[in-house]
Amino acid sequence: MINSTRAVIIGGGVVGASVLYHLAKIGWRDVLLLEKSELTAGSTWHAAGGMHTFNGEANISKLQKYTIDLYREIEALSGHSCGLHPNGGLMLAATPGELDSLKLICSRARYLGMETEMIPLEEAQRLNPLIDTRFFIGALWRADGGHCDPSGTTHAYVKAARQLGAAVERFTRVTALAPRRDGTWDVITDKGTVHAEHVVNCAGLWAREIGHLVGIELPVLAMEHHYLVTEDLPELKGREREIVNTTDYAGEIYMRQERAGALIGTYEPNGVVWSPVRTPDEFSMQLLPEDFERLAPYFEVGFQHFPALGRVGIKKAINGPFTFAPDGNPLVGPVRGLKNFWVACAVMAGFSQGGGIGLVLSRWMAAGDPGQDILSMDVARFGAFATPKYTSIKVPENYSRRFRLAYPNEELPAARPVRRSPIYDCLKSAGAVMGANFGLEHALWFAPPGVPPIETPSYRRSEAFPYVGRECRAVRSAVGIYETSNYGKYEVTGGGARRWLDRVLASRIPPVGRLRLAPMLNAAGRIVGDFSIACLAEDRFLIVGSGFAEEFHLRWFFSSEPPADVFVRSVASTLMGFSVAGPRSRELLQRLVRLDLSAGVFKLFHVAQTAVGFAPAILTRSGFTGELGYELWTSPDYLATLYDDLLEAGSGLGLVHFGGRALSSLRLEKGYGSFNKDFRPDYTPAETGLDRYIDFDKPDFTGRAAALAERAAGPKRRFVILELPGAETEAIGYESILKDGAAVGYVTSAAFGHCIGKSLAAGYVPTALAREGERFEIDIFGELRAAIVRLQPLYDPEGLRLRS
Numbered sequence: 001m002i003n004s005t006r007a008v009i010i011g012g013g014v015v016g017a018s019v020l021y022h023l024a025k026i027g028w029r030d031v032l033l034l035e036k037s038e039l040t041a042g043s044t045w046h047a048a049g050g051m052h053t054f055n056g057e058a059n060i061s062k063l064q065k066y067t068i069d070l071y072r073e074i075e076a077l078s079g080h081s082c083g084l085h086p087n088g089g090l091m092l093a094a095t096p097g098e099l100d101s102l103k104l105i106c107s108r109a110r111y112l113g114m115e116t117e118m119i120p121l122e123e124a125q126r127l128n129p130l131i132d133t134r135f136f137i138g139a140l141w142r143a144d145g146g147h148c149d150p151s152g153t154t155h156a157y158v159k160a161a162r163q164l165g166a167a168v169e170r171f172t173r174v175t176a177l178a179p180r181r182d183g184t185w186d187v188i189t190d191k192g193t194v195h196a197e198h199v200v201n202c203a204g205l206w207a208r209e210i211g212h213l214v215g216i217e218l219p220v221l222a223m224e225h226h227y228l229v230t231e232d233l234p235e236l237k238g239r240e241r242e243i244v245n246t247t248d249y250a251g252e253i254y255m256r257q258e259r260a261g262a263l264i265g266t267y268e269p270n271g272v273v274w275s276p277v278r279t280p281d282e283f284s285m286q287l288l289p290e291d292f293e294r295l296a297p298y299f300e301v302g303f304q305h306f307p308a309l310g311r312v313g314i315k316k317a318i319n320g321p322f323t324f325a326p327d328g329n330p331l332v333g334p335v336r337g338l339k340n341f342w343v344a345c346a347v348m349a350g351f352s353q354g355g356g357i358g359l360v361l362s363r364w365m366a367a368g369d370p371g372q373d374i375l376s377m378d379v380a381r382f383g384a385f386a387t388p389k390y391t392s393i394k395v396p397e398n399y400s401r402r403f404r405l406a407y408p409n410e411e412l413p414a415a416r417p418v419r420r421s422p423i424y425d426c427l428k429s430a431g432a433v434m435g436a437n438f439g440l441e442h443a444l445w446f447a448p449p450g451v452p453p454i455e456t457p458s459y460r461r462s463e464a465f466p467y468v469g470r471e472c473r474a475v476r477s478a479v480g481i482y483e484t485s486n487y488g489k490y491e492v493t494g495g496g497a498r499r500w501l502d503r504v505l506a507s508r509i510p511p512v513g514r515l516r517l518a519p520m521l522n523a524a525g526r527i528v529g530d531f532s533i534a535c536l537a538e539d540r541f542l543i544v545g546s547g548f549a550e551e552f553h554l555r556w557f558f559s560s561e562p563p564a565d566v567f568v569r570s571v572a573s574t575l576m577g578f579s580v581a582g583p584r585s586r587e588l589l590q591r592l593v594r595l596d597l598s599a600g601v602f603k604l605f606h607v608a609q610t611a612v613g614f615a616p617a618i619l620t621r622s623g624f625t626g627e628l629g630y631e632l633w634t635s636p637d638y639l640a641t642l643y644d645d646l647l648e649a650g651s652g653l654g655l656v657h658f659g660g661r662a663l664s665s666l667r668l669e670k671g672y673g674s675f676n677k678d679f680r681p682d683y684t685p686a687e688t689g690l691d692r693y694i695d696f697d698k699p700d701f702t703g704r705a706a707a708l709a710e711r712a713a714g715p716k717r718r719f720v721i722l723e724l725p726g727a728e729t730e731a732i733g734y735e736s737i738l739k740d741g742a743a744v745g746y747v748t749s750a751a752f753g754h755c756i757g758k759s760l761a762a763g764y765v766p767t768a769l770a771r772e773g774e775r776f777e778i779d780i781f782g783e784l785r786a787a788i789v790r791l792q793p794l795y796d797p798e799g800l801r802l803r804s
């Protein structure tokens with residue numbers, strides 16, 4: 001075995017094999033894969049090999065398509081077959097909700113360039129004669145996907161990588177990882193030590209244990225999973241083509257042809273966690289004991305929906321473990337605090353996602369950037385809240401919902417509540433319906449007295465609609481209070497703070513007592529943060545951004561190398577607060593502060609540290625509603641008292657609670673984008689419009705050269721608000737925006753504008769078409785809806801209320 005290499009990849013499953021191939025492909029030929037057993041010996045060898053392009057997130061869908069298209073490339077390079085059966089897929093709906101979801105997939109697929117359409121059930125039955133159509137009401141057909149041979153695919157990756165110069169050592173177990181001072185690693189194995197610049201954890205079923213070697217607890221857990229292979233089916237005899245792979249959402253069943261029989265698998269409720277505490281070292285190419293007694297009722301549904309399967313015997317049964325993260329998406333990327341240590345694990349759909357993961361990770365390792373937005377599979381979407389207990393509850397929930405369609409207004413109940421603010425119970429008493437963000441409970445909307453605080457999962461307008469409308473109107477006409485504790489908050493202090501922030505953020509850094517909106521760019525000039533920054537003292541700053549991105553932003557800040565005289569820390573749990581917004585917000589707050597809040601004195605973006613009632617607080621004149629408004633920050637021990645004071649001061653002024661849903665509506669009426677939905681690392685300052693907050697005169701900040709070049713060339717597309725006249729239901733997100741039938745963009749967020757009475761969507765359209773009144777169409781549940789560009793905010797276009 002060689003004793004020095006650029007990168008060691010731990011694990012020879014389909015994911016490690018893909019990472020090895022992609023690193024070799026971009027020119028890192030000096031890379032080594034270490035596998036403790038035979039290649040594929042974890043969860044890979046016994047997989048069903050199903051592959052598909054659909055994912056609820058557009059960028060992951062694209063990477064899944066990339067993965068499937070890649071197989072021809074590695075077959076050609078390696079001369080090794082992936083055993084491809086590219087016979088496409090059918091998705092069956094049994095309820096109106098499932099049907100909505102299939103139509104939504106069709107709308108999304110257009111922009112992604114995927115061939116997908118709703119087809120009649122008779123046509124579905126022609127593609128798969130085993131379906132009993134009486135159980136279904138709709139079907140979607142997609143051309144992409146099918147299945148592959150798991151072992152063949154893994155070996156094709158490895159063979160192709162080897163041809164490019166990569167090395168593989170089988171039967172070599174990594175037993176320890178020792179970091180060196182310079183950020184490189186000694187990888188200690190049972191066959192000796194390898195010195196590596198980078199280490200990648202692709203250890204699948206053992207990813208958790210490799211994490212332990214470097215002192216981290218990755219939120220990953222294995223579940224047992226069963227599938228059956230039937231005897232030959234007379235119904236398939238004489239058919240020229242294989243039946244199309246079929247997913248039955250109601251039955252939570254997937255099935256496909258396997259030689260002359262069928263393979264059928266189920267994601268049952270109450271799934272069984274495998275090796276909850278430690279994955280056995282010696283486990284290798286083994287299967288787990290079958291448990292048909294537990295699974296019989298679920299397979300029984302499959303035998304009803306596909307009756308021919310029940311008429312033949314079972315030839316083979318497989319029960320094998322594979323891993324999940326709490327939300328079912330992979331964990332990919334660098335880990336904060338561990339230089340040159342990367343993860344690519346918790347991959348539950350390795351044959352759909354492995355190639356895409358290898359692609360983005362190899363770019364990230366080589367260029368310091370994945371090259372596109374992949375926040376939804378970034379390991380940094382989880383923070384300290386994702387403890388082993390959280391993971392052990394969330395992963396089984398996710399497993400049981402693998403084939404259950406996720407409704408946009410659905411908040412999953414497992415492992416809740418985890419993080420609660422001191423006023424959690426007060427908000428619940430006020431009727432709050434809660435969601436969870438980065439583990440922290442926050443109010444989505446408030447059910448008035450007499451209305452149950454529950455919401456039916458739906459793709460359409462839910463029972464919350466009128467109450468959200470009431471909240472919006474009250475904010476615009478009187479005053480509302482919204483808890484902002486779930487925002488991401490960071491404190492930057494020290495003599496070098498201003499200088500460092502000047503380099504990290506693209507905006508001008510405000511003087512003491514002022515706040516600014518501050519985009520943060522990566523070196524390629526793309527948006528990686530959209531903050532407000534308040535200067536509390538010459539050497540003390542408060543940065544506020546998206547709560548879910550706390551770990552992502554901390555990783556970014558620390559990789560931007562704060563010097564010895566700069567201290568950066570998250571204050572997410574030590575600073576909590578409220579937004580108080582509406583025309584009467586000044587009147588309300590003036591009852592609690594001695595500071596003169598008059599319009600000409602405490603102006604927009606002014607900042608003060610002052611007492612608000614009993615609470616010492618940071619008070620800023622800012623907000624996200626477009627109204628006169630304030631944000632208040634205090635420590636958790638004062639939060640409940642501050643809340644009481646605000647409610648008391650608001651009595652007689654029409655004060656209402658408002659939640660996240662109302663905020664989404666209010667911000668879209670004003671044309672404000674939101675990080676991760678509308679603003680993400682796929683977009684540039686000029687495309688988003690955030691260029692107006694950039695200080696191009698600063699000599700040096702991350703992304704400056706790219707942003708200047710873009711300013712000179714002009715953006716190719718622009719962020720716009722679209723009005724959907726007459727729509728009876730809102731867009732959900734990722735629906736294609738069509739011009740003359742061609743997809744030119746997709747919806748990044750949407751809401752009903754309750755105060756303007758219009759359905760709104762946001763998205764990017766080509767610059768030449770970003771004109772007032774330009775008409776597009778958006779496919780909403782199969783109906784083409786007119787979507788008209790509105791360049792001016794539809795509410796208070798001059799911003800008079802904000803400045804009042």
Ligand SMILES: Cc1cc2nc3c(=O)[nH]c(=O)nc-3n(C[C@H](O)[C@H](O)[C@H](O)COP(=O)(O)OP(=O)(O)OC[C@H]3O[C@@H](n4cnc5c(N)ncnc54)[C@H](O)[C@@H]3O)c2cc1C
Nearest residue numbers: 011013015036042043044048049050174204205349350351
């Ligand atoms: C029954 C079943 C059916 C499935 N069906 C499908 C399907 O249809 N489609 C699909 O896409 N996915 C399917 N999957 C999931 C799929 O198997 C996984 O997504 C995939 O195998 C994950 O691959 P991996 O490389 O991340 O992990 P693994 O395959 O677990 O590979 C990890 C490797 O790391 C090695 N390793 C661990 N520790 C060390 C160490 N210390 N030193 C050296 N080497 C080490 C292990 O030996 C192992 O080979 C199925 C899984 C099961 C169980």
